[in-house]
Amino acid sequence: MAWGPAAAWAGVLFFLSTIPGKGHPPYFFPGEDKVVHLGLYAVFGALLAWGGSRRGAAKPSQPYLLWAVGVLYGVSDEAHQAFVPGRDVSLGDLSADAVGVALGYWLFTSLLGRRAAKADAPS
Secondary structure (H helix, E strand, C coil): CCCHHHHHHHHHHHHHHCCCHHHCCCCCCCCHHHHHHHHHHHHHHHHHHHHHHCCCCCCCCCHHHHHHHHHHHHHHHHHHHCCCCCCCCCHHHHHHHHHHHHHHHHHHHHHHHHHHHHHHCCC
16 A cells, blocks of 8 residues: 555556657746656655655655666656657656656655654654
């Protein structure tokens, strides 16, 4: 159950990557797609951190392993897009994915750390 939300989000990411390149709305600013990648993978990073934290620890275990899982999923997602009409493999997208996973992981663990510190504080 701990990994269910991350697995479900991976399914969402896979579904989104099956949409043909011409199936997305027009961009509002240059690089908007990188911001979208960063945001989507930040959610993934936070969900990976959440799954890692379900072991009862204050911080998720093995942060580099969880980051690597997120990035490797991004690699597989980019490879998958090579077979989708109108989509292509992009190192820029993969970089945004990697930063997003790290950002989501960091935000989750920062909030979890504050919550744990608050719970341990004397009243």
